[in-house]
Amino acid sequence: xxxxxxxxxxxxxxxxxxxxxxxxxxxxxxxxxxxxxxxxxxxxxxxxxxxxxxxxxxxxxxxxxxxxxxxxxxxxxxxxxxxxxxxxxxxxxxxxxxxxxxxxxxxxxxxxxxxxxxx
Amino acid sequence: xxxxxxxxxxxxxxxxxxxxxxxxxxxxxxxxxxxxxxxxxxxxxxxxxxxxxxxxxxxxxxxxxxxxxxxxxxxxxxxxxxxxxxxxxxxxxxxxxxxxxxxxxxxxxxxxxxxxxxxxxxxxxxxxxxxxxxxxxxxxxxxxxxxxxxxxxxxxxxxxxxxxxxxxxxxxxxxxxxxxxxxxxxxxxxxxxxxxxxxxxxxxxxxxxxxxxxxxxxxxxxxxxx
Numbered sequence: 001x002x003x004x005x006x007x008x009x010x011x012x013x014x015x016x017x018x019x020x021x022x023x024x025x026x027x028x029x030x031x032x033x034x035x036x037x038x039x040x041x042x043x044x045x046x047x048x049x050x051x052x053x054x055x056x057x058x059x060x061x062x063x064x065x066x067x068x069x070x071x072x073x074x075x076x077x078x079x080x081x082x083x084x085x086x087x088x089x090x091x092x093x094x095x096x097x098x099x100x101x102x103x104x105x106x107x108x109x110x111x112x113x114x115x116x117x118x119x
Numbered sequence: 120x121x122x123x124x125x126x127x128x129x130x131x132x133x134x135x136x137x138x139x140x141x142x143x144x145x146x147x148x149x150x151x152x153x154x155x156x157x158x159x160x161x162x163x164x165x166x167x168x169x170x171x172x173x174x175x176x177x178x179x180x181x182x183x184x185x186x187x188x189x190x191x192x193x194x195x196x197x198x199x200x201x202x203x204x205x206x207x208x209x210x211x212x213x214x215x216x217x218x219x220x221x222x223x224x225x226x227x228x229x230x231x232x233x234x235x236x237x238x239x240x241x242x243x244x245x246x247x248x249x250x251x252x253x254x255x256x257x258x259x260x261x262x263x264x265x266x267x268x269x270x271x272x273x274x275x276x277x278x279x280x281x282x283x284x285x286x287x288x289x290x291x292x293x294x295x296x297x298x299x300x301x302x303x304x305x306x307x308x309x310x311x312x313x314x315x316x317x318x319x320x321x322x323x324x325x326x327x328x329x330x331x332x333x334x335x336x337x338x339x340x341x342x343x344x345x
Contacts, residue, residue: 095288098180098181098184098288101176102180102184102187102188102191104177105154105174105175105176105177105188106174106188106191106192109172109173109174109192110163110167110173110174110175111172112167112168112171112172
């Protein structure tokens with residue numbers, strides 16, 4: 001193994017330890033699905049770092065030239081998907097905020113001097 | 120009939136024109152609800168002084184949210200017909216009579232104004248082309264086939280208005296209204312109205328292409344959930 005691989009593996013290990021610690025101390029903070037995905041990605045990165053040749057073998061199997069290209073394509077797909085999911089979640093949160101703001105507004109209606117609220 | 124017609128006017132920083140709009144509507148005997156959508160100027164004060172009922176969002180939420188707030192308030196009152204009307208002076212107050220007349224004449228639940236059946240004074244060419252494209256897009260994606268899919272002047276019978284429940288806070292609400300009309304099989308009619316594009320309203324209007332892309336993203340992202 002080269003120095004770069006060792007350093008990245010160490011950083012990855014620290015991240016996983018911190019992540020698991022957060023989950024254990026603050027249960028429910030991160031959805032289970034997200035935990036599985038994050039730990040899964042960490043595992044894949046670790047496997048690829050320890051055995052870089054594996055990406056080349058998979059790339060050849062599916063007809064892509066180089067392992068590095070495969071990694072880039074997968075990263076781009078993942079980022080696009082994550083962006084879209086985050087965008088829809090933000091939009092839905094915004095909708096909830098709008099609903100609350102409208103309810104607050106409707107609880108404080110102003111009438112002109114010649115009108116009452118009973119109409 | 121005028122006493123039970125509530126005109127909902129969403130307004131964002133329309134302090135310089137909203138009073139004229141309100142006074143014109145009140146003179147015709149309509150009840151007026153101005154929804155101040157987080158304005159930073161004196162829109163709310165001017166509307167209230169002019170005689171409108173005013174409800175204010177504390178932050179700017181978008182025209183769709185403002186319309187739904189106004190519709191909710193109108194439904195709390197004794198409204199029989201609810202009209203949506205832009206607060207920037209683009210619409211003609213006289214067209215409200217046309218809408219209500221068509222509602223009675225054709226026995227429909229919703230009447231939509233169309234600038235392309237009527238008159239669109241000084242409409243920029245890029246906006247005209249984009250609106251035409253929007254008509255086709257709306258129809259292809261399940262909405263009704265109309266000549267004008269983004270006109271802010273509409274009239275709803277009370278029952279139709281109560282079923283709207285708009286989820287789109289921004290400009291995509293216009294498309295959402297049409298999809299709801301189509302899916303709930305409301306009876307509707309398009310009638311000619313006139314739109315006056317002044318320098319003021321053109322300055323305030325959304326940037327056409329960017330606005331269209333944003334509307335598309337909002338429709339895709341939010342879907343039917345809110």
